[in-house]
Amino acid sequence: MTATRPDTTGHFQSHYIPNTTDEQAEMLAALGIVSIDQLFIDIPDEYRNPTLELPAPLSELEIQRELGGMAAKNRPLGSGPSFLGAGSYDHFIPSIIKPLITRGEFITAYTPYQAEASQGTLQVIYEFQTLICNLYGMEVANAGMYDGATSLAEAVLMACRVAKREKVALVDTVSPAYSAVIHTYCQSQDIAVETVSPSNVVLDDETACLVLQYPNYFGNIEDMQNLIDVAHAQGALAVVSTDPTAMGMFQTPGHYGADIVTGDGQPLGIPSSFGGPFVGLFATKQEYIRQMPSRLSGRTVDKNGKTGYVLTLQTREQHIRRERATSNICTNEALYALASTIYLAAMGKQGLRQVAELCYHKAHYAAAKIGELPGYSLPIDGPFFQEFVVQCPSAPADINKKLMEQNILGGLDVSERVPNGMLLCVTEMSSRDDINALVAALSEFK
Amino acid sequence: MRQGGNRQTEKLLLERSVPGRVGTVLPDLDVPAQPLPNRALLRDDLPLPEVSEPEVVQYFTGLSQLNFSIDTHFYPLGSCTMKYNPKINDEIAFLPGFAGIHPMQPSEQSQGALELLYKLQGFLGEITGLPEVGLSTLAGAHGELGGMLMIRAHHLANDDKDRTTVAIPDSAHGTNPASAAMAGFNVVELASDKDGNVDLEALREVAGPNLAGVMITLPSTLGLFDTNIVEVCRIVHEAGGLVYGDGANMNALLGRVKLGDLGFDVIHLNLHKTFSTPHGGGGPGAGPVCTTNQLAPYLAAPVITETGGGYQLSTPEKSIGKLSGFHGNFGVLVRAYTYIRTLGDAGILSISGNAVLNANYMMKALRGIYHLPYDRTCMHEAVFSADLQKERGSSGLEIAKRLLDYGFHAPTMYFPLIVHEALMIEPTESETKETIDLFIQALIDIDREVTENSELVNNAPHTTPVARLDEARAARQPDLRWQPEAAD
Numbered sequence: 001m002t003a004t005r006p007d008t009t010g011h012f013q014s015h016y017i018p019n020t021t022d023e024q025a026e027m028l029a030a031l032g033i034v035s036i037d038q039l040f041i042d043i044p045d046e047y048r049n050p051t052l053e054l055p056a057p058l059s060e061l062e063i064q065r066e067l068g069g070m071a072a073k074n075r076p077l078g079s080g081p082s083f084l085g086a087g088s089y090d091h092f093i094p095s096i097i098k099p100l101i102t103r104g105e106f107i108t109a110y111t112p113y114q115a116e117a118s119q120g121t122l123q124v125i126y127e128f129q130t131l132i133c134n135l136y137g138m139e140v141a142n143a144g145m146y147d148g149a150t151s152l153a154e155a156v157l158m159a160c161r162v163a164k165r166e167k168v169a170l171v172d173t174v175s176p177a178y179s180a181v182i183h184t185y186c187q188s189q190d191i192a193v194e195t196v197s198p199s200n201v202v203l204d205d206e207t208a209c210l211v212l213q214y215p216n217y218f219g220n221i222e223d224m225q226n227l228i229d230v231a232h233a234q235g236a237l238a239v240v241s242t243d244p245t246a247m248g249m250f251q252t253p254g255h256y257g258a259d260i261v262t263g264d265g266q267p268l269g270i271p272s273s274f275g276g277p278f279v280g281l282f283a284t285k286q287e288y289i290r291q292m293p294s295r296l297s298g299r300t301v302d303k304n305g306k307t308g309y310v311l312t313l314q315t316r317e318q319h320i321r322r323e324r325a326t327s328n329i330c331t332n333e334a335l336y337a338l339a340s341t342i343y344l345a346a347m348g349k350q351g352l353r354q355v356a357e358l359c360y361h362k363a364h365y366a367a368a369k370i371g372e373l374p375g376y377s378l379p380i381d382g383p384f385f386q387e388f389v390v391q392c393p394s395a396p397a398d399i400n401k402k403l404m405e406q407n408i409l410g411g412l413d414v415s416e417r418v419p420n421g422m423l424l425c426v427t428e429m430s431s432r433d434d435i436n437a438l439v440a441a442l443s444e445f446k
Numbered sequence: 447m448r449q450g451g452n453r454q455t456e457k458l459l460l461e462r463s464v465p466g467r468v469g470t471v472l473p474d475l476d477v478p479a480q481p482l483p484n485r486a487l488l489r490d491d492l493p494l495p496e497v498s499e500p501e502v503v504q505y506f507t508g509l510s511q512l513n514f515s516i517d518t519h520f521y522p523l524g525s526c527t528m529k530y531n532p533k534i535n536d537e538i539a540f541l542p543g544f545a546g547i548h549p550m551q552p553s554e555q556s557q558g559a560l561e562l563l564y565k566l567q568g569f570l571g572e573i574t575g576l577p578e579v580g581l582s583t584l585a586g587a588h589g590e591l592g593g594m595l596m597i598r599a600h601h602l603a604n605d606d607k608d609r610t611t612v613a614i615p616d617s618a619h620g621t622n623p624a625s626a627a628m629a630g631f632n633v634v635e636l637a638s639d640k641d642g643n644v645d646l647e648a649l650r651e652v653a654g655p656n657l658a659g660v661m662i663t664l665p666s667t668l669g670l671f672d673t674n675i676v677e678v679c680r681i682v683h684e685a686g687g688l689v690y691g692d693g694a695n696m697n698a699l700l701g702r703v704k705l706g707d708l709g710f711d712v713i714h715l716n717l718h719k720t721f722s723t724p725h726g727g728g729g730p731g732a733g734p735v736c737t738t739n740q741l742a743p744y745l746a747a748p749v750i751t752e753t754g755g756g757y758q759l760s761t762p763e764k765s766i767g768k769l770s771g772f773h774g775n776f777g778v779l780v781r782a783y784t785y786i787r788t789l790g791d792a793g794i795l796s797i798s799g800n801a802v803l804n805a806n807y808m809m810k811a812l813r814g815i816y817h818l819p820y821d822r823t824c825m826h827e828a829v830f831s832a833d834l835q836k837e838r839g840s841s842g843l844e845i846a847k848r849l850l851d852y853g854f855h856a857p858t859m860y861f862p863l864i865v866h867e868a869l870m871i872e873p874t875e876s877e878t879k880e881t882i883d884l885f886i887q888a889l890i891d892i893d894r895e896v897t898e899n900s901e902l903v904n905n906a907p908h909t910t911p912v913a914r915l916d917e918a919r920a921a922r923q924p925d926l927r928w929q930p931e932a933a934d
Contacts, residue, residue: 006792012792012793012795012796014788014789014793014796016529016530016532016722016788016789016793016875016876017793017796017797017800017875017876018876018877018878018879019800019803019804019875019878019879023879024800024803026879027803027804027807027879028803030807030810030811031806031807031810036799036800036802036803039799039802039803039806039823040671040702040703040802041823042670042671042673042822042823043671043699043702043703044673044676047676047703047704047707047708048702048703049701049702049703050575050701050703050704050707052572052573052701052791052794052795053572053791054569054572054573054786054790054791054794055787055790055791056790056791056792057788057789057790057791057792057793058787058788058790060534060788063534063538063784063787063788064534064537064538066787067538067541067562067780067783067784067787068538068541068543069558070543070558070559070561070562071538071541071542071543071544071558072543072558073543073557073558073559073561074543074544074547074555074556074557074558074559075547075551075555075556076542076543076545076546076547077546077547077548078542078546079542079546082548084548084550084551086550087549087550087771087772088548088549088550088772090548092470092472094469094470094499096499096502096503098540100503100506100507100510101726102536103507103510104515104516104517104518105510105511105513105515105517105518106510106513106515106726106727107515107531107536107724107726107727108515108516108517108528108531108724108725109513109514109515109516109725109726109727110521110523110526110528110725110727110728110855111725111727111728111729112727112728114514114846114847114850114855114856115912115915115917116847116850116907116910116911116912116913116914116915117513117514117519117850117855117856117907117910118512118513118514118727119509119512119513119910119911119912120455120509120510120511120512120513120727121513121727121728123455123458123509123512124506124509124727126458126926126927126928127458127459127928129926129927130458130459130460130927130928131459131494131495133927134492134493134494135494137489139927140926140927141926141927143728144729146584146585146588146770147584147770147771147772148771149768149770149771150584150588150769150770150771175771177768177771177772178771180767180768181767181768181769181770181771183767184595184746184766184767184768184769185628185769187595187766187767188595188598188628188629188630189628189630190630221483221487247489247492248492249488249489250487250488250489251486251487251488251489252489255489264771271540271545271546271777272545272546272547272548272549273539273544273545273546273547273776273777274544274547274548274549274556274559274772274773274776275549275770275771275772275773275774275776276549276584276730276770276771276772276773276774276775276776276777276778277584277729277730277775277776277777277778278771289924289926295728296924296926297926298920298921298924298925298926299920299925299926300915300916300917300919300920300925301915301916301919302912302913302914302915302916303913303914303915303916304913306912306913307456307912308911308912308915309915310915310917310920312917312920312921312924312926313921313924315921317620318587318620318621318623318624319619319620319621319861320620321620321624322620322623322624322633323623323624323626323627323633324627325620325624325627327624327628328587328590328591328621328624328625328627328628329585329587329588330585330586330587330620330621331585331586331587331716331718331725331728331729331730331731332584332585332728332729332730332731333584333726333728333729333730334726334727334728334729334730335724335726335727335728335729335730336726336729336730338506338726338727342502342506344494344495345459345469345494345495345497345502345505345506346469346470346499346502347469347470347494348467348468348469348470348494348495348496348497349463349492349493349494349495349496350468350496351468351469351470351472352492352494353492354472355472357475358472358473358475360480360482361475361477361478361479361480362475362477364480364481365477365478365480368480383483383484383487400552404552404555409548409551409555412550428472428473431476432476432477435477
């Protein structure tokens with residue numbers, strides 16, 4: 001312990017900070033002063049050097065023990081069968097992603113404003129933009145947003161700018177968390193947010209956009225073509241938050257004519273990590289490009305004619321346009337855009353389709369089995385992907401407690417929306433044995 | 447270092463594709479196949495790459511080597527605090543008990559994570575003197591939006607509907623006015639005085655019944671501690687406004703002064719600057735919001751609370767609402783917690799002390815060679831002007847690009863906007879004196895090159911993977927994704 005404490009002169013030699021007392025003395029002498037404290041004389045005396053009640057420093061060995069102990073108090077998804085989704089999904093993550101994204105050249109680089117010194121990051125962003133466009137069937141994608149919720153909220157603000165209207169129709173099958181973030185972003189912008197049912201969408205010519213989720217919060221595939229056509233008939237934009245994994249088999253939102261497509265990149269190679277960091281996906285049509293938020297990497301040439309990449313169309317952004325920027329977004333989630341790009345490269349054309357199909361078949365197998373149990377039913381009709389609601393014979397919260405006694409993480413309690421409803425998610429991570437264990441455990445409630 | 451064969455990075459993923467190659471093998475379906483939905487709901491093509499695993503690893507490794515980074519180069523980018531990012535922080539964040547937990551799992555199954563967040567709230571509250579902390583905002587600018595929405599909510603709760611103006615110094619980062627605008631405010635610019643402080647006369651002119659508040663970066667983006675700061679807070683408070691603090695430059699002040707003591711009402715911190723979490727080529731960051739007891743009820747949801755039974759997620763009484771999908775950038779918060787525990791009380795003081803010492807040492811050595819528009823003791827960074835070099839034919843941009851040839855990342859250029867030909871240099875505490883001395887020598891050498899051979903400087907960089915890029919073409923003919931027809 002003593003090695004991590006300050007010495008008798010008050011000097012503390014951290015392993016992250018090279019200067020020794022001798023070097024400090026040499027540098028202070030060059031400045032003509034004798035103590036570091038003299039550098040802080042601009043701070044008024046009565047406020048300078050306040051008491052600071054923080055714990056003492058720890059060695060790395062102690063850190064590993066303490067933090068390891070805190071981590072051990074949590075139940076990781078991999079420690080037993082898990083059927084919780086609702087915006088954060090447990091998918092297989094190829095082993096190559098972690099060593100690549102933690103390469104110092106990627107993880108300790110800054111935002112690529114100095115293009116000549118950042119070609120790696122800029123080319124990755126260009127790849128990311130390309131693959132997200134292909135995934136969603138859209139013409140242009142940006143370098144990423146914070147997460148799926150904020151990406152959708154920024155899409156709503158953008159739709160209002162494009163349509164020059166200030167009313168938003170939010171379908172009630174959009175995630176409540178996403179819906180809450182949209183309300184927070186719109187509260188100061190004089191934008192009215194109305195909630196509508198997907199079975200009865202009536203818009204008027206004041207509506208800027210119709211906001212959908214695909215698959216929706218309950219896992220179902222809405223009648224996308226019809227809903228998007230309804231929006232367009234009133235001159236409104238269609239804004240669709242889309243699960244990227246579903247794009248391994250389902251038709252793209254671009255195919256149906258969506259104007260802005262957002263999503264959370266978490267399912268693409270990013271651990272659930274208690275909800276972040278993730279990366280927001282954001283794609284649109286070419287014609288709306290100048291209203292887009294966040295960074296764009298563009299391909300160009302250097303003065304010798306060699307291909308290279310730069311951040312472009314920056315006059316949309318806060319560091320140029322200040323209060324008239326399309327968004328205040330600056331630092332976002334580049335490292336996880338990289339993780340998603342590596343994921344899509346590693347999965348590729350065949351792999352992503354296979355992942356989607358594994359999720360689809362396993363989820364439908366589980367739904368069919370649970371639907372046959374006495375006291376259980378599947379209250380929502382229609383096609384779904386990897387999530388579905390089951391109506392339980394008793395309160396889902398009680399059932400989840402009992403499931404956890406068998407180390408099974410159950411689904412999300414959605415009884416506020418569906419009586420005794422539980423939203424279950426089954427991905428490729430669940431084996432047949434895991435699913436059968438869930439079905440057997442559920443069968444004990446009647 | 448040249449790469450040969452398939453390890454060259456020029457070809458993009460879709461150009462490398464060979465039909466039939468796979469990069470991952472997945473398990474076979476172990477349940478009976480289920481009926482597929484209507485064919486019309488399914489897509490036909492999936493235009494993703496077809497490449498093998500070695501190709502993916504080699505391609506991305508090759509791309510990484512085109513970057514400058516803290517681990518490979520000194521990165522004195524002003525206002526970005528590009529300090530060493532400890533590897534243990536990454537290791538801890540990747541522990542399965544942290545990286546593998548679901549945000550919606552029952553709180554009994556995530557007590558360790560909630561305990562960490564609760565204690566981090568306490569540490570950040572203690573460091574800033576603003577005891578109430580929310581961790582859910584995902585970057586600096588996101589924290590600004592949260593803080594400004596809280597100021598708005600406070601005035602509306604007092605039925606003070608006319609407080610719609612926010613004053614922001616002309617030296618501020620662009621996110622400040624952009625965030626204020628997103629929070630629904632009108633922005634007025636505040637002039638700086640000849641010493642780089644907020645001009646008190648200009649502030650008094652706007653300090654009236656319409657003033658919602660001010661957004662102040664301390665130290666300022668000029669790298670200076672505003673000696674009028676207590677008076678600034680007093681004037682704003684007397685006029686009924688609130689003081690927002692942009693904590694981007696907190697590296698200078700850790701343990702030296704608490705912003706809450708000076709009169710700030712709400713601030714954000716950039717954990718990816720001050721608290722060493724890696725910048726990742728443009729994120730992830732985290733922008734926690736720290737505030738007074740008075741404004742705490744408005745914090746974005748969730749915050750972490752503790753009762754006898756344990757830790758839980760809570761929504762403050764008059765919360766502005768949710769600003770992110772879940773609870774914040776947890777993996778970043780874990781890293782910052784690990785950093786604060788490692789450094790402890792003594793280490794926190796050592797950070798600011800050495801960061802400010804290094805910056806002043808560098809500034810002194812270059813004084814007289816590069817113009818110093820504000821010739822005062824600086825904080826963690828020094829802002830020079832390349833006016834003297836410009837007179838001899840090389841701009842700040844050209845000097846910055848020439849530094850790349852010396853193996854140093856460029857400083858921040860042309861910011862703050864009020865300094866002509868600005869070069870903003872932040873060495874941080876984690877660089878050695880030898881590195882700083884070599885960097886000083888490089889800037890002295892480049893100054894000589896400007897006189898002797900300005901063409902050499904003006905055509906720099908000469909040694910990077912690409913030369914100066916045609917940005918006008920990129921903006922005029924946007925090429926933002928690879929398409930087969932555009933391949934040739």
